[in-house]
Amino acid sequence: MTPTPPPRRKKRRLLRRWLSARGRRLEITRSGWLFIALTLAVGLAAINSGANLLHALFGAMMALIIGSGVLSESTLHRVRVRRVLRGPLYAGEPGAAEVQLHNVDRRRDVLAVSVEDDDELEEPGHGDPVFAVRVAAGQTIALSTRVTMPARGHHHLPRIVVATRFPFGLFVKRRELPVDDEVRVYPRRVPAPPDPPRSADGGPATATGRRARAGEFHGLRPYRDGDELRRLHWPATARLGQPVVREHEAGQEPRVRLHLAPGSTGNAGFEAEVERVAARATLLLLRDHAELELYYGERPAVPPGAGPAQHRRLMDFLAGVG
Numbered sequence: 445m446t447p448t449p450p451p452r453r454k455k456r457r458l459l460r461r462w463l464s465a466r467g468r469r470l471e472i473t474r475s476g477w478l479f480i481a482l483t484l485a486v487g488l489a490a491i492n493s494g495a496n497l498l499h500a501l502f503g504a505m506m507a508l509i510i511g512s513g514v515l516s517e518s519t520l521h522r523v524r525v526r527r528v529l530r531g532p533l534y535a536g537e538p539g540a541a542e543v544q545l546h547n548v549d550r551r552r553d554v555l556a557v558s559v560e561d562d563d564e565l566e567e568p569g570h571g572d573p574v575f576a577v578r579v580a581a582g583q584t585i586a587l588s589t590r591v592t593m594p595a596r597g598h599h600h601l602p603r604i605v606v607a608t609r610f611p612f613g614l615f616v617k618r619r620e621l622p623v624d625d626e627v628r629v630y631p632r633r634v635p636a637p638p639d640p641p642r643s644a645d646g647g648p649a650t651a652t653g654r655r656a657r658a659g660e661f662h663g664l665r666p667y668r669d670g671d672e673l674r675r676l677h678w679p680a681t682a683r684l685g686q687p688v689v690r691e692h693e694a695g696q697e698p699r700v701r702l703h704l705a706p707g708s709t710g711n712a713g714f715e716a717e718v719e720r721v722a723a724r725a726t727l728l729l730l731r732d733h734a735e736l737e738l739y740y741g742e743r744p745a746v747p748p749g750a751g752p753a754q755h756r757r758l759m760d761f762l763a764g765v766g
Contacts, residue, residue: 468618468619469618469619470513470615470617470618471616472614473609473614475613475614476613476615479509480509482505483502483506486498486501486502487502511611512611512612512614512615513615513617515610516615519554519608520619522547522552523545523546523548523557523606524548525543525544525559525604525621526546527559527604528542529591529627532759533630534629534632535595535629536593536594537592538590539590539591540590541588541589541590541591542587542589543586543589544585544586544587545576545584545585547580547581549581551581553578554576554579555578556609558573558575558606559574559589559606561573562604568593568594569592569594570591570602571601571602571604572591573589575587593627596629596630596631596715596762596764597629597709598626598628598764599626599627599629600623600626600627603623605620606621628760630762631715631762632715633722633723633726636726637720664680664688665689666686666688666689667688675689676688676689676690677690699735699748700728700737701736702721702725703739704717704745704762706766718762718765722758725759730752734750735748735750736748736749736758745765746758746761
């Protein structure tokens, strides 16, 4: 298992540290700085001149600043965020994910919110930001995004924050979100090596006489997770009331044994070997429909199997090996 190193927090400016509290962060935009400077100028002019109109204008501008903070805090308080992967995640490749935004308020809409990486943390992975113009009261919307992780293993996804510039764009207020559960990152996908498959005795792949997916009919057995639906024996399934599949003699699709030499995560040679084995296994299982087993050193690591379920078991092992 490859643990994720703890993210390092970037050095923050004094003002930014002062504007951060209880998982909230406030950043003043360029427009905000301009408006604050203008507000201070109006306030000084009102004090020096004593004009009632300037006092009223200064009060209105201060109320707008305070109101902006109150409305942005209310927006962040009413939205709940959840990030879900929509497929396998391979090292170095953008993986499909979905950000779900839920408005817990059943009376008011949530406007102008975004979900983005936490720029205060130095993390190797990153995700594409998403932006929602409106989340209706009591509703949930799903936005597509992509997540990229640089290395295989078991990792937490990059930390994200929910942010808003609502209502006037003077400030950007961010709320930190809880850490996601660990996800499994598969080895980097590389072209499969051209070497021929090997059988269980180390020689060229030949018929083994074991039960497999092709050849002469052998018998029937109960359905197992990963079996292809085309192998279902429908008359027996209807008669017994449970799924039953056909088994055949291994005349054309032999059992193949792959070997992975022991190593440690992070070693360039070991990582390249893991990627090579993953590429070869994908080719054999999903294209050639072979029966495959994996040895890690001298011990069996993944028992023989075939089909997409076997591919998933093997990739799960390769994600955390070393």
